[in-house]
Amino acid sequence: MTASMSHGSMHEGLDLLQVPDLAAQLRVDSIRAAGSAGSGHPTSSLSAADLLATLMSRHLRYDWQHPDAPGNDHLIFSKGHASPLLYSVYKAAGVVSDQELMEGYRRFDQRLEGHPTPVLPWVDVATGSLGQGLPDAVGIALAGKHLENSPYRVWALTGDSELAEGSMWEAFATAAHYQLTNLITIVDVNRLGQRGPTALGWDLETYAARVEAFGMRAVLIDGHDVTEIDEAMALAVTEQDRPLVILARTVKGRGVPEVEDELNWHGKPLEEDVARSAIAQLGGQRDIVVTGPRPPAVDAPPHTRGELSLPTFEPGEEVATRKAYGAGLAALGAADPRVVALDGEVSNSTGVATFIDEHPDRFFEMFIAEQQMVAAATGLSTRGYIAFASSFAAFLTRAADFIRMAPVSRADLRLVGSHAGVEIGADGPSQMGLEDLAMIAATQGSTVLYPSDATSTVALVEQMADTSGVSYLRTTRGAYPVLYGSEERFPVGGSKTLRSSDGDAVTLIGAGVTLHQALAAADELAEEGIRARVIDAYSVKPIDGEGIRAAVAATGGRVVVAEDHHAEGGLGAAVLAALTAEPVSDLHVKHLAVDGVPGSGDTAELLAWAGIDAEHIAAAARTVLEG
């Protein structure tokens, strides 16, 4: 240890000779943090300590005091379970105290969580579900290279185990396609997963062949040789051709002889005596504070919204909501340069083609890689972009784990799923979104919107731009009559009453295609002298509980709700939750939803088969009236 590295002193960058001492500190602190918490992943931290010591002290251009500085590099910790190492880096950067590390790690109501999340200002996206950090990083790199034209670089540390996730290969393919030379992937190849060896072990050549075939430049190094690490990282500046992947051969548990390269030490703190002796051998506790290279000074891109001129539609005109979505998004894009779109190679179906025509430079084709699409939208949102990602509703389920993680990342994720339900007809069940409402509604803090006409669609698209968290717009394949004039408002959490009179005997609730069926059912019932109130529940979550409870109360507790979705977790479930949110004295519900595996057919045949067409809604209304 040199004099200039005494405890508590501050440096701007380290001489390479000093890096091992910093690495030793990161190791000691990783061991201490996990030991203090009684859980965590010290061995997965030890393998990457030399990588992170070299990175933070000599290559990561980062102003730790200003994590939002637009020129800052981004460090994405894809192997999030190695959080002891990341938090030890924060201590070494002088932004987390030793006390916080020792008393806060993995504790309740503390920010040093078991896996990193953006409750920490230096974390862009939450990790811990392996295979997500790198795809998220692709989104941040896309923003830097293709939107912000910023000099920042994105450094992603991944494990080797997580290279088994297909999402990682979607990320590599996308990084190559978009020539993201601002993305540097560092793979900590410590050969051991949670329960045993990885499929490829230390076969770095095979990893290299794979990433090279996917368009990367691979560099193979000894991940404990700081000279090799340093030279590889220096290529981030000179390599302008292909995104760089540093494949680092490492030893899990490196620095603690008792656990080095041993099985059964994943996710466990060291035994106390082993930890004590290891810390002593590593030179004991240090409190070196190091500042790496400064980021370049760059201006943040201007973020303002101009005047918005949404498309309007004539009531009665037949327009598919998926087409209205595209038109609305294109208009939004004209008003706000932050609006970007992504699609999973179905833009001519989802409606996004309209946006692409008008704003080709703000559209990213993600091909058929929905996980990467959602991850890219997540990454883009961390840079302040208003990213809308679309595919068939059915295929958004491909990205369910990424959607689940978006609220943990505190990301504003805007999703649009077209071709909802059996309504699509002949293509059959593989293409029918019948589970999408349940998936998104169960996502923490989400907003679920399901418009029935073009006017409400564009109004909701506008609101999604300002909605935080995960928001979802469900659109329909077929064209249906416009129901509303452009003066109508559609607040999130509201509903519309389309038919109403004092003598209403039953409430009919629909959204999307079933709203049109409910209107037809009301006509049919009217001919029999039965008056039905009809509610457009365009906001499925939050649902208009007050409005729906009032309507149902006004109709003697009698209500029919119909949805083009399975019975679980969709519109009906939201209505039932609203109706029972207060004590109930009189309630008779019929819930019509899709049960059974559909086949092909035309829309009318399939709505009838599913029992969600006007005829079945009217029949259900008669049943509740009899009951």
Next chain:
Amino acid sequence: MTASMSHGSMHEGLDLLQVPDLAAQLRVDSIRAAGSAGSGHPTSSLSAADLLATLMSRHLRYDWQHPDAPGNDHLIFSKGHASPLLYSVYKAAGVVSDQELMEGYRRFDQRLEGHPTPVLPWVDVATGSLGQGLPDAVGIALAGKHLENSPYRVWALTGDSELAEGSMWEAFATAAHYQLTNLITIVDVNRLGQRGPTALGWDLETYAARVEAFGMRAVLIDGHDVTEIDEAMALAVTEQDRPLVILARTVKGRGVPEVEDELNWHGKPLEEDVARSAIAQLGGQRDIVVTGPRPPAVDAPPHTRGELSLPTFEPGEEVATRKAYGAGLAALGAADPRVVALDGEVSNSTGVATFIDEHPDRFFEMFIAEQQMVAAATGLSTRGYIAFASSFAAFLTRAADFIRMAPVSRADLRLVGSHAGVEIGADGPSQMGLEDLAMIAATQGSTVLYPSDATSTVALVEQMADTSGVSYLRTTRGAYPVLYGSEERFPVGGSKTLRSSDGDAVTLIGAGVTLHQALAAADELAEEGIRARVIDAYSVKPIDGEGIRAAVAATGGRVVVAEDHHAEGGLGAAVLAALTAEPVSDLHVKHLAVDGVPGSGDTAELLAWAGIDAEHIAAAARTVLEG
């Protein structure tokens, strides 16, 4: 056309010279079928017609009259949208009539659906969600090579667009790891996706580099040259080293000059005059019937269950349900050789380690590739295996689209998700399954089980073995007291009443960890003189509607339901649906669930934070009693 290929005649295999004529028939029929339906994907069929003509007539060993013959090869149509081609193959095999092709395709209540499903006896798994057929095929190949020791081969036809899906690379990696030389992948590289060119176009060399790096043997051919096709397919017999991938350069729309290699012809039938002239140029309608090579005669593996001896547990003993799952599965595996297990590299956490110890030859490590894991379980189930696939509940969401498709495949898919909810403690939200119940409950025909103790866990594992469709067992990280003696029965669709008296004032419903909290709440309430009925809702779907309605009616309509899951789509939603399935006159519900993004902490801290611990349940009970 040779005399021996006159209409309606039958052949066992074709001379290579005759294959182009068969290919022309497949093209003509693909055009006719899509034209008759007014929708479908003829151009995607035309590119692969020569591939399929060669395969079906000279390489696919298949007894069309006996689709269940154990020696039959398997044809997995991963690019399921090219169904006109597949159904034309069925016509050429003599198992679908021309009339059915022309009048049944894509029609309501007909078996020739827009995308193939196993309502057709020659289809193993449903396709149409791109990127699933090949991973499913890996499961079938695993069964053939590692369980059945059968000579059958699995031929998977994939598109090039779907190679963008990460799941395809999980499949290649898995095929290489398990040396599935019985799997032949044929990639129809027609360079055009739905909305435009693919990322790699006709760059077959890059595809070859990628699949070779993933451990395959790549063969590059002209996909319209039947000699090249034939030679490549013949390698399936001689290649014993690596799984074969045939990369076939093809032209989308091949055979119809007006649309060949043209954009904007995806998923559209040809215009009538174009179709008429193309059919004429292709030689008009034919009705050749061809039988390819016969499959080898092999015996089906014996499928019987021996005597089952489930582990038993002492009431009061503390056992984690995840550990009980492993013990139960190991016992089931001892009784039934069809039982196999798969895990996503967390077997020491999910409990499956116990099964691996006892039945290592029936365990497949899927590493961290949950999509492939679920697909492999799907494929294995088509071969009669009782496959259980496990990971953390949170990470099963990675495979949501595969789970969605399982009912379309009519597959019996058994999933087990451990580490449910905030109960897990310090690891934090990325590892907490809080959406899993919603995901599986919304799956068509699914069964959702959530036991609270070890005894009920093993009883439910036994029943899962005989449950059709998608079934799901949710397990808990921590160890909790065994509640039941081994004599108790836990029928799917039932519930258990653990506390009950005539004077019960409120019903408390829980499952998993919240059942233990509900019992503690009942104790707390009892001290205040409030009697609470406590119900173990171990069967979330189907839920015990009758039992729950009776309990709630007996307690004046007062009910508290608590779950370690988000409020949407889980236990509470199931209870509400049950309570409102019949007219309601008096109901006061409090639904306690997890809202907000959790952090780290210990179990007690997090259950309290989420408001689902005994104290909050008791408080909610007091509220409904006041209300």
